Amino acid sequence: MSTTTLHYIHDPLCGWCYGAAPLVKAAREVVPVRAHGGGMMAGARRQPVTPQLRDYVMPHDRRIAELTGQPFGDAYFEGLLRDASAVFDSAPPTAAVLAAETLAGRGLDMLSRLQSAHYVEGRRIADRAVLVEMAGAIGLDATAFARALDDAQREELHAHIAETRRLMERAGARGFPSFVLERDGKLTVLDAGAFLGRPQALRDWLRAQLPDDVASQGSAPAAFGCGPDSCSI
Template identity: 25%
Template sequence: MKFIYVYDPLCGWCYGFTPVVMQLQQQSNGSMEFEILSGGMMTGSNRPPFSSMAAYIQKAHVNVEEMTGVKFGAPFLEKLLPSEEMMDSEKPSVALTVFKYYQPENAISFAHSMQVALNYDGKSLNNDDTYRKLIRPYNIPEDEFISRMHDEHYRYETQQEFQLIQNWGITGFPAAILDTGGQLYLCARGFTPLDQLQQTIDNILKENNNLK
């Protein structure tokens, strides 16, 4: 059985939901496989500067904080948000694809590291140096990691991931899917508290057992 977390590195609600998924992963104690996929929210012609979303995010981040308990930092709200820095999901998504090559079991934790770097520390996810710092705790060779991030193979893999999410009809993030081996079930659409998520998973499994 596999829990598939569909997220986007630039999505504020995903920043709030990743800790929930991490808790679920801890609680499952190896009884369930976990995978994280990038959705490609801001790519191609849809890559505006942060400043164009500033008014919306300044309001929306308060709701995210109240609902989820995460905090957005002053460097993000006061420096990055008003800037002309481009909102681009591709590079951090490629970074996650490369990270999964090394340590798939820690991929959700790494995704959260990127979210904290962006939303709390106000770091640019378009900058290679940001990733050098983020991979240090995982003891991954830095130059090799950055080199792979610029390798067309990993970009292609990431684009395939975006396509898969599109084929599943998922257009909003975060989302989560439970793969029971025979069927895929949508078990979260938008931020979902841990107890509610666990209840949904239990209900799906119960229903599945009844069908056997």
């Protein structure tokens, strides 16, 4: 039997991944989607919020909003991006996505909620209390989630990020977000940039591709998004 999966390579703090969130939602209506967190701002790459960081990301964010229609809140622009005590760290929210997936198969729902919490509500999604609160917001048991979060951070997170990086190398994915269609073991990187702001087009394209070989769609994707270790426009 033919099997098809869309691998979604992301980072919770990648603005372009937030811009691609409607594409993920559309794709989930057509094919199974698996999330792979790449640790763009994890470990040594975590960053405190500074005026320099704010000045760097804001033009990117405004461009993302323009191209995709995704909302960015004042609580993010004028709150979180001015909070010198905040730290951007991909590791805890990535662990939260893994925990939600392990607990209830809700990893992508958790990622979507965390993206809204960060970019609209200006919440600190690296903070444990916020992660537990967001788990409750999508209907997960807070106590069970907290245990699963601890397990994910201790046992799964680093291996998951390493496996994501290996998948990127194997598929030829250049950064975040990347969409990799796997059909019968064959990997094809999709040109996600061609679908930004057009989730219906991606939904229709995926439906059209399912019966056929997608190898002809493997041309180099348009340059957009975040690189393996930093975000660029």
